[in-house]
Amino acid sequence: MPAAAVGEIQALIPAPAAGPSDAASAGGGGGGGGGGGGGSFTALLGLPTSQAMELLLPRAAAPPAPASAPAPTFPSDPHLVDRAARFSAFASPSPSPPPPPPAANANAKRKADPGDRASKGKAAKKGKTAAGGEEKPAAGDGEDEKPAYVHVRARRGQATDSHSLAERARREKINARMELLKELVPGCSKVSGTALVLDEIINHVQSLQRQVEYLSMRLAAVNPRVDFGGLDNFLTTECGRIAGLGCKNGIDLEQVTWPEMGVQGARHLMQLQQQFWHGDLAHPLQPSSQWEKRGDGHPPVFSNSSSSLFGYDLTSSVSTSATPNKQAKDGAVIGGGG
Amino acid sequence: MCLPLHQSVVSSSHSAMSPSSLSMQESKQFKHSILKNLLLRLRKGGVASRDMSFHERKGAIKHAADAALATARGAAPCWSRSLAAELISHGRQRLRLAKSKPSKCNYSSKITRKKILRRSLQRRRRQKSKAMAKAAAGVLARAMVLRRKTRALEEIVPGGRGMDECTLLGETLDYAMSLKAQVDAMQLLVRALQAPKKPFDTVSDVDLGSNSHGLE
Numbered sequence: 001m002p003a004a005a006v007g008e009i010q011a012l013i014p015a016p017a018a019g020p021s022d023a024a025s026a027g028g029g030g031g032g033g034g035g036g037g038g039g040s041f042t043a044l045l046g047l048p049t050s051q052a053m054e055l056l057l058p059r060a061a062a063p064p065a066p067a068s069a070p071a072p073t074f075p076s077d078p079h080l081v082d083r084a085a086r087f088s089a090f091a092s093p094s095p096s097p098p099p100p101p102p103a104a105n106a107n108a109k110r111k112a113d114p115g116d117r118a119s120k121g122k123a124a125k126k127g128k129t130a131a132g133g134e135e136k137p138a139a140g141d142g143e144d145e146k147p148a149y150v151h152v153r154a155r156r157g158q159a160t161d162s163h164s165l166a167e168r169a170r171r172e173k174i175n176a177r178m179e180l181l182k183e184l185v186p187g188c189s190k191v192s193g194t195a196l197v198l199d200e201i202i203n204h205v206q207s208l209q210r211q212v213e214y215l216s217m218r219l220a221a222v223n224p225r226v227d228f229g230g231l232d233n234f235l236t237t238e239c240g241r242i243a244g245l246g247c248k249n250g251i252d253l254e255q256v257t258w259p260e261m262g263v264q265g266a267r268h269l270m271q272l273q274q275q276f277w278h279g280d281l282a283h284p285l286q287p288s289s290q291w292e293k294r295g296d297g298h299p300p301v302f303s304n305s306s307s308s309l310f311g312y313d314l315t316s317s318v319s320t321s322a323t324p325n326k327q328a329k330d331g332a333v334i335g336g337g338g
Numbered sequence: 339m340c341l342p343l344h345q346s347v348v349s350s351s352h353s354a355m356s357p358s359s360l361s362m363q364e365s366k367q368f369k370h371s372i373l374k375n376l377l378l379r380l381r382k383g384g385v386a387s388r389d390m391s392f393h394e395r396k397g398a399i400k401h402a403a404d405a406a407l408a409t410a411r412g413a414a415p416c417w418s419r420s421l422a423a424e425l426i427s428h429g430r431q432r433l434r435l436a437k438s439k440p441s442k443c444n445y446s447s448k449i450t451r452k453k454i455l456r457r458s459l460q461r462r463r464r465q466k467s468k469a470m471a472k473a474a475a476g477v478l479a480r481a482m483v484l485r486r487k488t489r490a491l492e493e494i495v496p497g498g499r500g501m502d503e504c505t506l507l508g509e510t511l512d513y514a515m516s517l518k519a520q521v522d523a524m525q526l527l528v529r530a531l532q533a534p535k536k537p538f539d540t541v542s543d544v545d546l547g548s549n550s551h552g553l554e
Contacts, residue, residue: 170504177507184357184514195480198487201510205494208517213396215524216403220396222531
């Protein structure tokens with residue numbers, strides 16, 4: 001499993017860095033605390049937990065950019081102490097005593113430890129990271145080959161035993177996800193404090209659920225008037241065409257099988273089609289330009305000799321459109337770090 | 339209706355979704371698949387003719403919409419599988435009810451009774467939590483408040499019970515995005531179906547410039 005995971009990770013590493021937006025990278029970088037590209041960190045959180053954990057290992061090794069060389073050049077003593085402490089932490093996950101010279105530092109760390117646990121690490125972390133916490137990737141690189149451990153960079157002046165490390169890793173994950181949620185929920189970025197943000201998230205999800213109820217009520221009210229059978233046939237073929245657009249391009253609209261719905265039904269269909277192509281900005285403009293060329297309102301000639309692609313019935317439409325959909329999504333997912 | 343739900347949930351493969359990692363094309367595809375699934379289910383479920391009462395029709399449409407969402411999202415997120423399971427059991431329960439008791443007003447009155455009870459319980463719970471939060475403003479109280487909110491979130495997100503906080507937040511993220519897509523797809527459908535019927539004329543009133551969207 002480690003070899004396969006590493007191979008997978010190598011494929012995933014360049015991809016997440018390419019994708020995400022600036023806001024996401026800023027949020028992820030600020031919330032997560034660095035360790036490589038900030039943007040790729042938020043994409044990393046899209047992965048399931050175990051993969052994200054595994055990714056932490058080679059990710060520390062992968063970016064060679066921060067030029068601080070591993071062993072020789074240390075500007076000052078605290079940095080040396082810090083690295084030594086971390087190195088010893090990596091050597092064994094059990095709480096190891098820090099090296100003798102920085103006695104004061106060790107005392108500070110030990111005192112920090114119960115304090116850390118009591119206040120859940122948040123206040124203490126803020127105080128100590130403000131003091132000097134930069135992330136250094138290089139020191140424990142040799143230790144990163146061990147597959148089973150979770151390697152997390154300890155911040156400066158913080159306890160390095162396994163419990164607080166694991167807890168801190170968990171906290172960081174949770175904070176990063178909260179950042180993502182704050183991005184998603186509108187009007188949440190200015191709210192600070194976990195409780196209020198959670199309130200907003202809960203309200204947002206509840207309002208979305210209520211909207212679904214409301215819209216289903218509206219659909220129920222609308223329903224008897226519309227010839228539902230014909231409408232969804234057309235929409236299914238349209239959706240199948242849109243989904244299958246990746247594999248077949250330039251399909252002429254003449255080949256679309258128009259159900260016999262009469263004029264007003266056709267009007268509905270065309271307006272729905274417009275809505276699709278208005279709402280979907282990413283959709284290629286070719287079909288709508290064909291509408292413009294046509295210029296008039298009536299549907300094209302009802303052709304009995306429709307091509308086999310659009311002549312299929314509904315039961316097979318699921319499978320045939322599911323497959324290209326799946327393939328497209330597979331490619332996109334692999335690219336996006338799924 | 340149970341079998342297609344299983345099959346589609348298993349076959350759909352879209353897994354990791356977060357605001358940053360999802361491209362615009364993928365989200366459009368997702369919305370389209372929701373819409374397509376919805377229409378398939380609506381047609382198959384015989385919503386137009388069979389159901390008598392408005393309430394039942396609304397329930398069937400909502401069932402179809404949620405099932406469409408779950409199948410479009412696939413089996414990767416936990417909420418999707420839980421939602422699918424809930425829908426299947428709910429559908430079976432309704433079938434059993436409809437077969438055993440021909441009178442349908444019984445069912446709706448049961449629903450309203452349950453809703454009233456649930457709402458009163460929620461209100462009482464909320465009042466109690468507010469009172470307790472005001473009572474002790476310490477670290478422990480804050481932890482309790484947080485715990486209450488995460489529990490509220492657990493109840494909202496399908497399959498949220500018995501999840502740890504971290505995965506719960508991840509699932510909430512995914513669920514919120516998917517709900518937004520579902521709402522957008524349904525709004526599209528509603529707008530299209532409520533377009534006013536104009537008399538047919540030769541001149542093109544297929545005007546791409548005039549957004550005939552808000553015709554409600």
